[in-house]
Amino acid sequence: MLLRGLITCKKCAGAVTGDIKKEKYVYYSCHNSKRICIKKWVKEEALVKDMLGYFDRIQLTGDQIDEIIDFIEDYEAQEQEFIKNTQRILTEKLNLTQERISKLIDMHIDGKIDAQTYHFKLEEYKNEQQRLSLELKSYSAGSKAEALAAREILEMVRDAKEYFMSSSLDEKQQLLHFFFSNLTLDDGKLDLEPREPFNLIADMHDQHIWRE
Numbered sequence: 015m016l017l018r019g020l021i022t023c024k025k026c027a028g029a030v031t032g033d034i035k036k037e038k039y040v041y042y043s044c045h046n047s048k049r050i051c052i053k054k055w056v057k058e059e060a061l062v063k064d065m066l067g068y069f070d071r072i073q074l075t076g077d078q079i080d081e082i083i084d085f086i087e088d089y090e091a092q093e094q095e096f097i098k099n100t101q102r103i104l105t106e107k108l109n110l111t112q113e114r115i116s117k118l119i120d121m122h123i124d125g126k127i128d129a130q131t132y133h134f135k136l137e138e139y140k141n142e143q144q145r146l147s148l149e150l151k152s153y154s155a156g157s158k159a160e161a162l163a164a165r166e167i168l169e170m171v172r173d174a175k176e177y178f179m180s181s182s183l184d185e186k187q188q189l190l191h192f193f194f195s196n197l198t199l200d201d202g203k204l205d206l207e208p209r210e211p212f213n214l215i216a217d218m219h220d221q222h223i224w225r226e
């Protein structure tokens with residue numbers, strides 16, 4: 015049975031189990047193990063239709079996928095630019111601090127400053143050097159991984175329904191488990207709770223963030 019173990023009852027949180035009627039139709043209802051629910055049988059076809067309807071709801075066209083990827087790539091490029099600039103500024107500051115330390119040591123050797131000032135300033139510069147080094151380390155250059163991952167996910171959503179239709183029972187169950195974190199039956203109606211990031215795509219769809 016396709017939906018075995020995938021759905022729970024909204025009211026009692028118990029298992030929703032299937033039954034075969036007239037030797038061919040699969041129906042599901044709360045198993046009612048807590049004896050607080052009324053058994054209301056729902057056809058498997060109707061439940062699957064709701065789930066596949068969800069894939070339609072978050073369906074994106076190729077143009078929409080390209081638009082989102084462009085947006086992410088632009089953002090990543092800006093971020094790279096910012097990181098490069100920050101790295102350049104920090105490196106300049108580090109070089110300057112190193113020069114100051116060298117000069118300070120020279121002045122100390124030449125007897126131009128007293129020992130107290132020398133140690134005081136040396137510690138100040140060394141602290142500065144350490145702070146800048148740590149900050150520089152925190153700005154490591156990223157990659158284009160985000161845009162690539164986003165494209166993979168969006169294309170997976172695009173092909174999900176087709177993939178579902180042509181899959182084996184096991185694969186169908188895996189796909190549903192992959193897309194939905196929570197499936198509950200609420201008085202004969204199916205509640206779908208998509209996993210991240212699919213819920214975000216559904217939200218974007220609802221808000222029509224892109225041009226039609």
Ligand SMILES: [Zn+2]
Pocket residue numbers: 023024025026027028044045046050051
């Ligand atoms: Zn129940």
